[in-house]
Amino acid sequence: MLSVTESARRTWRTIGLLVCWTMAAGLGSLVHAQPEWDAETSQTLDGASFHEGYFDYYYQPATGRLFLVVDRLDQQFLYVNSLSTGVGSNDIGLDRGQIGDSRVVQFEQHGNKVFLKHINLDFRAGSDSFMERLSVQEAFAESILAGFEVVDSQDGVALIDMTDFLLSDAHGVVTTLQNSQQGNYSLDKARSAIYLERTRNFPLNTEFEAQLTFAGNSPGAWVRSVTPTPQAITVRQHHSFVQLPDDNYQPRAFHPASGFWSRGFQDFAAPINEDMTRRFIPRHRLQKRNPDVAVSEPVTPIIYYLDPGVPEPVRSALLDGARWWNAAFEAIGYVDAFQVELLPEDADPMDIRYNVIQWVHRSTRGWSYGSSVVDPRTGEIIKGKVTLGSLRVRQDYRIAQSLVGLASEGSDQAIQELALARIRQLSAHEVGHTLGIAHNFAASVNDRASVMDYPHPLLDITDQGVLDALEAYDVGLGAWDFQTIKYGYSEFASEDQEAQGLAAILQENKDAGLLYITDLDSRAAGGAHPLSHMWDNGADPVAELQHLLDVRGSALQRFSAANLKPGQPYGELEDILVPLYLLHRYQVEAVHRLVGGTYYEYSVYDGQVAESEQVIPVAADMQQRALDALLLTLTPEQLMLPPEILALIPPRPPGYGRTRESFPLRTALGLDFLSIAETAADHTVSGILQPQRLARINNLNMLDDSLPSVHDVLTRLLEGTLYQQRQAGQSGAVQRAVDHVVLYHLLSLAADDQVGNQVKAAIHLQLETLEEWLDDAVDQSRDRDWQAHYQLSLDAIDSWRDSGGETMLLTAPLAMPPGAPI
Numbered sequence: 001m002l003s004v005t006e007s008a009r010r011t012w013r014t015i016g017l018l019v020c021w022t023m024a025a026g027l028g029s030l031v032h033a034q035p036e037w038d039a040e041t042s043q044t045l046d047g048a049s050f051h052e053g054y055f056d057y058y059y060q061p062a063t064g065r066l067f068l069v070v071d072r073l074d075q076q077f078l079y080v081n082s083l084s085t086g087v088g089s090n091d092i093g094l095d096r097g098q099i100g101d102s103r104v105v106q107f108e109q110h111g112n113k114v115f116l117k118h119i120n121l122d123f124r125a126g127s128d129s130f131m132e133r134l135s136v137q138e139a140f141a142e143s144i145l146a147g148f149e150v151v152d153s154q155d156g157v158a159l160i161d162m163t164d165f166l167l168s169d170a171h172g173v174v175t176t177l178q179n180s181q182q183g184n185y186s187l188d189k190a191r192s193a194i195y196l197e198r199t200r201n202f203p204l205n206t207e208f209e210a211q212l213t214f215a216g217n218s219p220g221a222w223v224r225s226v227t228p229t230p231q232a233i234t235v236r237q238h239h240s241f242v243q244l245p246d247d248n249y250q251p252r253a254f255h256p257a258s259g260f261w262s263r264g265f266q267d268f269a270a271p272i273n274e275d276m277t278r279r280f281i282p283r284h285r286l287q288k289r290n291p292d293v294a295v296s297e298p299v300t301p302i303i304y305y306l307d308p309g310v311p312e313p314v315r316s317a318l319l320d321g322a323r324w325w326n327a328a329f330e331a332i333g334y335v336d337a338f339q340v341e342l343l344p345e346d347a348d349p350m351d352i353r354y355n356v357i358q359w360v361h362r363s364t365r366g367w368s369y370g371s372s373v374v375d376p377r378t379g380e381i382i383k384g385k386v387t388l389g390s391l392r393v394r395q396d397y398r399i400a401q402s403l404v405g406l407a408s409e410g411s412d413q414a415i416q417e418l419a420l421a422r423i424r425q426l427s428a429h430e431v432g433h434t435l436g437i438a439h440n441f442a443a444s445v446n447d448r449a450s451v452m453d454y455p456h457p458l459l460d461i462t463d464q465g466v467l468d469a470l471e472a473y474d475v476g477l478g479a480w481d482f483q484t485i486k487y488g489y490s491e492f493a494s495e496d497q498e499a500q501g502l503a504a505i506l507q508e509n510k511d512a513g514l515l516y517i518t519d520l521d522s523r524a525a526g527g528a529h530p531l532s533h534m535w536d537n538g539a540d541p542v543a544e545l546q547h548l549l550d551v552r553g554s555a556l557q558r559f560s561a562a563n564l565k566p567g568q569p570y571g572e573l574e575d576i577l578v579p580l581y582l583l584h585r586y587q588v589e590a591v592h593r594l595v596g597g598t599y600y601e602y603s604v605y606d607g608q609v610a611e612s613e614q615v616i617p618v619a620a621d622m623q624q625r626a627l628d629a630l631l632l633t634l635t636p637e638q639l640m641l642p643p644e645i646l647a648l649i650p651p652r653p654p655g656y657g658r659t660r661e662s663f664p665l666r667t668a669l670g671l672d673f674l675s676i677a678e679t680a681a682d683h684t685v686s687g688i689l690q691p692q693r694l695a696r697i698n699n700l701n702m703l704d705d706s707l708p709s710v711h712d713v714l715t716r717l718l719e720g721t722l723y724q725q726r727q728a729g730q731s732g733a734v735q736r737a738v739d740h741v742v743l744y745h746l747l748s749l750a751a752d753d754q755v756g757n758q759v760k761a762a763i764h765l766q767l768e769t770l771e772e773w774l775d776d777a778v779d780q781s782r783d784r785d786w787q788a789h790y791q792l793s794l795d796a797i798d799s800w801r802d803s804g805g806e807t808m809l810l811t812a813p814l815a816m817p818p819g820a821p822i
Contacts, residue, residue, distance in 0.1 A: 044067065044151050044152050044159065045058050045060065045067060045152075046060075046062075047060060047061065047062050048060040048061075048067065049061070051199075051200075051201045052201060053200075053201025053202050053203060053205075053206050054077075054201065054202060054203060054204055054205050054206045054241060054242070054243060055068055055069065055070075055072070055201075055206040055241050056068075056069040056071070056201075057069065057162070057201065057206065059194065059196060059199070064163070064193050064194060065161055065163045065194075066161075066162045066163050066166060066194050066199070066208070067151065067159055067160065067161055067162065068159070068160050068161075069157060069158075069159060070107045070109070070114055070157065070158045070159070070160055071157045072106075072107060073106075073107050073108060073109050073114075073158075074106055074107070074108060075106055075107075076104050076105070076106045076119060076244060077104075077105060077106065077241055077242060077243055077244055078102060078103070078104060078105075078240070078241075078242040078243075078244055078373075078375065078382065079102075079103045079104075079105045079116075079118075079145075079240070079241060079242075080099070080100065080101070080102050080103075080239070080240040080242065080352065080373050080383075081100040081101060081170040081171050081237065081238065081239055081240075082097070082098060082099050082100050082171070082237070082238040082239075082240070082350055083095065083096070083097070083098040083100070083171050083173075083235060083236075083237055083238070084096070084097065084195075084198065084209055084235075084236040084237065084238045084350050085235045085236040086098065086235065086360065086362075087223070087226060087227070087233060087235065088226040088361065088362050088363055089222045089223070089225065089226045089362060089363055089364070090362045090363075090364050090365065090366025090367065091180065091222045091364070091366075092176065092177065092180050092182060092222050092223070093176060093180065094171075094173060094176055094235065095360050095362070095387055096358065096360045096361075096387075097349060097350070097356070097358040097360065097387060098171075098371075098387065099371045099372070099373060099383075099385050100170065100171050100172075102373050102374055102375075102376060102382075103118045103119075103145075103376070104118070104119045104121055104244070104375075104376055104377065105117060105118050105119065105145065106119065109150070109158055112149055112150045113147055113148065113149060113150065114147070114148045114150060114158050114160050115144045115146070115147050115148075116144070116145045116146045116147075116148075117142055117143070117144050117145070118142060118143040118144075118145050119142060120137075120140050120141065120142045120143070121265060121376045121377055122140075122265050122266060123136055123139070123140045123265065123266045123268065124136060124265050124266070124267055124268070124269075125267065125268045125269040126267045126269050126270070126278070127269035129269075132268075132269055135268075136268045146165045146168075148160035148161065148162070148165070149161075162208070163194065164189075166194060166208050166210045166239060167187070167189055167192045167193070167194075167210050167212065168187070169187050169212070169214075169237075170237060170239065173185070173187075173212070173214055173233075173235065173237075174186060174187065174214060177214070177216070177220075177223070177233075180220070180222065181220055182219060182220030182222055182223045183216045183217065183218050183219040183220055183223060183230075184216050184217070184218070185214040185215060185216030185233065186214065186215060186216065187212060187213075187214055187215075188214065188232075191213035191215070191232070191234070192210060192211060192212045192213050193210065193211055194208070194209070194210055194211075195209040195210055195211045195236055197209075198236070198238065198348055198350065200348065200351070202351075202353070204242065204243040204353075205240060205241065205242045205243065205351070205352045205353060206240070206241040206242075207238065207239070207240055207241075207348065207350065207351055207352070208238070208239040208240075208241075209236055209237070209238045209239070209350070210236065210239075211234065211235075211236050212234065212235060212236070212237055213232055213233070213234045214232070214233045214234075214235075215231060215232055216231060216233075217231060219231060225363055226363050238350045240352045240373075242352050242382065244375065244377075245285070245375055245378075245380055245382070249285050249375075249378055249380045251280040251281075251378045251379055251380075252280055252281050252283060252379075252488060252498075252502075253279070253280060253281075253499075253502065254279035254280050254281045255487075255502065255506060255604065256602035256604065257506055257509065257516055257601070257602040257603075257604070258281065258484065258487045258488070258502075258506070259437055259440060259452070259480065259483070259484035259487065259516055260281035260282070260283070260436050260437055260438060260484065260487070260488055261281065261282055261436060261437075261438045262279045262280075262281065263279070263280055263282055263376075263379045264277050264278050264280060265277070265278055266278075280378070280379045281379060281436055281488055282372060282374050282379045282380075282381050282436040283379065283380070283381060283435065283436040283488045283489060284302050284380070284384070284435065284436075284489075285300070285380055285381075286300075286302060286329075286334070286337060286489050286491075287299045287300075287491065288333065288334065288491055291491055291493070293333075294333050295333045295334075295335060296333060296334065296335065297334070297335045297336065297337075298334055298335075298336075298337045301336060301337050301338065301339050302337060302338050302339070302355070303339045303340070303341060303355060304322055304338075304339070304340045304341075304355040304356070304357055304384065304386075304431060304434075305340075305341055305342065305343035305344075305347070305349075305354050305355065305356050305357070306318055306319055306322070306340060306341070306342050306343060306356075306357045307343060307349065307356065307357060307358045307359040308342050308343055308345065309359055310359040313416075313420060314359075314393060314423055317420040317421075317423045317424045317427070318357060318359075318388070318423060318424070318427040319340055319342075319427075320424050320427075321423065321424030321425060321426065321427030321428040321431075322340040322357060322386075322427045322428060322431045323338075323339075323340050324424075324428045324451070324476050324477050325338045325428065325431060325432070325435065325477065325481075325485070326338040326339070327476070327477060327482075328477055328481055328482045328484075328485035328486075329485060329489065331482050331485070331486070332485065332486050332489060332490045332491075333491075334489075340357070343356065352373065352382060352383050353383070354383070355383055355384040355385070355434065356383075356385055356386065357386040357388065357427065357431065358385070358386060358387055358388065359388055359390055360387050360388060360389055360390065361390045361391075362389060362390075362391065364391070364660065365389060365391035365392060365394070365395050365821065366389050366391070366821065367389060367820075367821050368386075368387060368388045368389045368392060368426055368429075368430050368821070369386075369387050369430060369433070370384065370385070370386045370387075370429075370430035370431060370432065370433030370434040371384075371385050371433070371434065372384050372385065372433075372434050372436070373385070379436075381434070381435075381436060384431070384434030384435070385434065386427075386430040386431055386433075386434055387430070388423075388426065388427065388430060389821075392422075392423070392426060392821060393419045393420070393422065393423045394419070395579075395821075395822065396418060396419040396422040396423070396457075396822075397415055397416065397418075397419040398575070398576065398579060399457065399579045399580075399583075399822070400414075400415040400418045400419065400457075400472075401415055401563060401576055402555070402559075402563060402576045402577060402578075402579050402580035403459065403551070403555045403580060403583075404555075405558070405559075405560070405562040405563040406562060406563065406564065406565055407562030412565075418457070418472050418473070421472065421473040421475070422455075422457070422472075422473050424473075424475070425451055425455060425473050425474065428451040428477065429451045429452060432451060432452050432481065432484075433452075435485070435488070436488055437452055437481075437484050437485075437488070438452065438518045438519065439452050439453070439454075439518050439519050440452045440453055440480055440515075440516050440517070440518060441453055441454065441517055441518065441519075441521075441522040441532045441533060441534055442515035442516060442517040442529070442531050442532045443478060443480050443515070443516075444456075444536055444537050444538065445515055445531045445538070445539045446478075446479070446480065446513065446514055446515055446539075447478075448474045448478055448537075449478035449479045449480040449481075449514060449515075450477075450479075450480035450481050450484075451474075451477055451478060451481055452480070452481065453534075454534040454535045454821075454822070455473060455474070455535070455537075456535040456536055456537050456586055456587070456822065457472030457473060458471065458472050458473070458474075458537055459472060459548070459551045460551070461550065461551060461554055479512065479514060480509075480514050480516070483505060483508065483509050483514065486505050487502060487505045487506070515531060515601075516601075516602065517529050517531065517532035517602075518532075522534060524692075525690060525691075525692055526596075526690040526691065526692030526693040526695075526696065527593060528593070528596070528597055528598045528600075528696060529593060529597065529598070529599070529600065530593045530594045530597035530598075530599065530618050530622075531593075531599070532593070533586070533589055533590040533593055534586065534589075534820070535586035535820075535822050536586055536587050536589075536590035537587075541587065541590040541591045541593070541594060541626070542591055542594070542622075542625050542626055542629045544587055544590070545584060545587040545588065545590070545591050545629050545633075546629065546632075548583055548584045548587050549584055549632070549633070549638065551583065552580065552581075552583045552584055555580055555583075556580065556581070556641075556642060556645070557642070559573075559577065559580065559642075559645055560644075560648065561573070561648065563576050564576070569652075569653045569656055570648065570649060570650055571649065571650050571651060571652040571653050571656055572656060573648065573649045574649050574652075574662055574663060574671060575659070575661050575662060577645065577649070577663075578661060578662070578663060578817050581641070581663075581676065581680070582680065582683075582816065582817070582819065584633065585680075585683055585816070585819055586819070586822070588630065588633055588683060588684055588687065589687060591626045591629050591630055592626075592630070592687035592688065592690070592693070594618050594622055594623055594625075594626035595618075595623050595626050595627060595630075595688065595693060595697065595708070595713065596618075596623070596693045596694070596696040596697035596700060596708075597617070597618040597623075598615050598616060598617050598618065598696075598700070599615070599616040599617075599618070600614055600615045600616070601614075617700050617704065617707055620706050620707050620708060623707065623708050624708065627688075627708075627713065627716050627717075630684050630687075630688060631716065631717070631720035631721075633680070633681075633684045634681050634684055634685070634720060634721060636727060636730070636731035636732075636734040636735055637731075639676075639677035639680055639681060639734045639738070640673070640677065640730050640731060640734055641671070641673045641676065643730075645671075646671055646673060649670070649671055650670065651669035651670045652669075660817060660818055661817055661818070662817065663675070663676050663679075663817060664676070664679055664814035664815060664816070664817070665814075666814070673730065673734075674733055674734065674737050675814050677734045677737050677738070678737045678738075678740075678741060678813045678814060679813060679814050679815065679816040679817075680816070681737065681738040681741045681813075682741050682813035682816070683816055685717070685738075685741050685742055685745055686745060688713065688717060689717075689745045689746070689749060691749065691752065691754055691755050691759070694710055694713070694749075694755070694759045695755075695756050695759055697709065697710050697713060698710050698756070698758050698759055698762075709762075710758075710759055710762040710763075711765070711766070714746075714762060714763065714766045715766070717742060718742070718766065718770065721735075721738050721739050721742045722739045722742060722743070722770065722773075722793070723773070726781075726783070726786050732785065732786070733785075736785070736786070736789045739789065739793065740789075740792075740793070740810055740811075741813050743770075743793055743796060743797075743810060744808070744810045744811075744812065744813065746763055746766065746767060747767075747796065747797070747800045747808060747810070748808070749763055750763045750764060750767065750800070750805060751800070751805030751806075767797055770793075770797070771794065771797050771798075774790050774793050774794040774797070775794060777790040778790045778791050778794060792809070792810075795809055796808070796809040796810045
């Protein structure tokens with residue numbers, strides 16, 4: 001039985017002490033009298049308008065300056081910077097509504113200066129001893145974010161000029177542009193000003209906004225594609241000063257198998273036999289109005305507001321998907337605890353008081369994401385913020401269009417329904433992040449047990465041979481989602497009951513066979529877990545790959561002008577073909593994980609000796625089966641395009657230029673079937689020969705020689721490609737393209753300093769054998785294309801060896817069109 005130990009319970013008592021201590025500095029804000037500054041005696045405020053709220057301020061129209069009344073010296077509050085308006089490029093990464101850093105800060109006065117100080121909460125002492133706390137505070141640096149001269153003072157209350165601070169690049173726009181190689185920009189204050197329409201004051205939060213212009217030369221292509229005058233990028237930046245929550249929130253212990261993200265700090269008051277890192281989950285505050293009954297309304301419901309700029313029917317789909325979460329709260333005894341409404345027209349989405357689902361436009365499709373403003377002291381979520389890329393729904397439409405076409409009656413409506421089903425799931429997924437929940441990329445193994453996975457459309461072919469994609473996405477939350485909410489938001493009467501209850505929830509997950517593997521294991525290069533991958537389906541990755549190849553083959557046979565909308569040029573068929581031709585790309589990656597893979601869980605020692613091994617290699621026969629499936633994707637039968645398709649798709653007409661969504665080509669115009677096959681083959685081969693995967697294969701084989709060795713994998717790869725029987729025509733040309741991809745990667749690995757020497761030794765031995773084989777093949781071949789192919793391959797090895805790995809005679813494969821986000 002997994003359990004939360006007595007040590008963990010002491011941790012929460014420690015955190016409780018610390019919360020009380022940190023809150024003590026902020027309790028004065030609750031009795032803030034908000035007296036109006038005596039403007040008549042202050043020439044500084046001549047003509048300024050007064051705005052009462054959490055921090056009183058004055059705005060002076062004649063000068064465009066904003067003055068802040070600092071009557072909360074040495075009192076902590078939350079400071080958040082955000083980006084109200086975006087640049088419009090997914091590649092640059094500066095989106096509308098983007099949340100920046102959350103910091104606990106305080107104003108301090110030293111003589112005629114007022115400093116805004118960022119409190120260092122990463123290192124603390126959860127102790128009731130002032131001297132213990134002080135020793136930690138003085139041991140680690142704090143950060144002064146800004147300094148202000150006192151421009152006026154009355155009764156010990158300072159007045160400071162906030163204008164330059166608000167007109168600073170707090171969100172790091174300049175750095176982001178530089179890091180994305182879009183040019184050297186700097187803030188031009190002559191073209192920047194306070195944006196008064198979104199600068200507002202409320203009793204518990206003060207919201208400032210500024211319009212900023214960044215000037216630069218030599219703008220990058222991404223900036224040029226989205227900015228009317230690329231030398232001047234104008235956006236709006238938001239600053240929020242927010243009263244910290246009271247001390248009635250109880251942090252909840254993080255467990256690596258809980259499904260939540262972790263937040264924490266180093267506690268230097270921890271006993272020497274305990275972990276210094278105190279970990280807790282981020283979550284919203286939620287309490288029953290009547291905690292003594294099984295089912296109750298909450299004291300305060302969690303309400304999310306949808307951007308009213310979303311058009312129908314997407315608007316209704318987003319509302320539906322986000323509202324799925326209410327069922328999970330109902331399951332733990334809450335009535336209408338989670339609600340989703342349209343944002344009122346007079347509300348500001350940047351206002352810290354609103355949890356917002358925002359519809360964000362970009363010039364190219366890109367990621368959606370859920371982020372939160374979190375109290376760094378406790379993990380309490382103050383504001384959930386969902387960013388949904390508006391082009392995602394169009395990508396799902398394009399995928400379905402490539403599969404089923406538009407010729408049959410009702411097909412267009414059916415495809416739209418599929419795209420809307422995906423957008424419902426996406427809405428639920430990103431809202432889940434803002435509830436504190438992490439990805440679960442193993443959920444597809446448990447019959448799509450979580451919306452927190454990345455779902456690939458579940459596609460099938462009917463008995464009549466017609467593609468059925470209309471049930472592609474699931475509806476509602478999965479079993480894992482209910483369990484994560486249960487862990488994070490169930491209410492318990494005491495610390496002991498909480499510890500027992502959380503342990504019971506984790507045991508329920510284990511008993512139900514619910515798997516949980518999250519980001520690091522799934523995104524890491526050469527990831528090891530065979531059941532954790534993004535955009536895959538089913539418990540058997542190999543069987544699903546074969547199924548997708550069947551679906552793909554059926555759809556390719558039927559691909560025709562009927563996949564176009566009336567009025568679309570035939571040249572547009574190319575972009576419709578891309579997601580169909582590469583339909584299996586993610587399932588290929590899932591099968592990669594089986595080769596050299598290991599099963600494991602996020603287990604925690606509970607004081608009992610484990611009954612089974614914690615790390616189990618994928619069985620040898622399963623690894624061989626995975627290699628068979630991967631090699632199948634390298635055959636000409638899978639990589640060739642039917643002649644009918646090649647004859648159907650002409651070069652692009654005027655006004656319809658090539659984009660990143662188009663196939664790569666070396667032919668300048670039209671479809672380059674060899675480059676298309678090359679990129680697909682490169683996807684499979686680079687995954688098999690991934691350096692970390694090869695190192696793991698070698699290590700596992702050293703422990704168990706029944707498992708495949710690096711020699712075995714390389715031999716199988718060469719037998720499935722270069723040593724295969726030669727074919728003619730398009731099939732032969734595709735074979736040669738694949739051979740060159742394999743050889744290119746082998747030579748690259750052999751010269752890579754990141755590859756271990758034992759793996760390099762195996763590669764060198766294979767290259768030596770291959771060189772001898774190629775030497776014979778050049779002499780024996782009578783086909784000039786094949787003879788030239790073998791000679792180039794032989795010369796590439798010789799050149800690579802003669803140059804000590806410095807010269808690569810072969811040309812690198814062209815890049816595949818972007819996939820993620822699908």
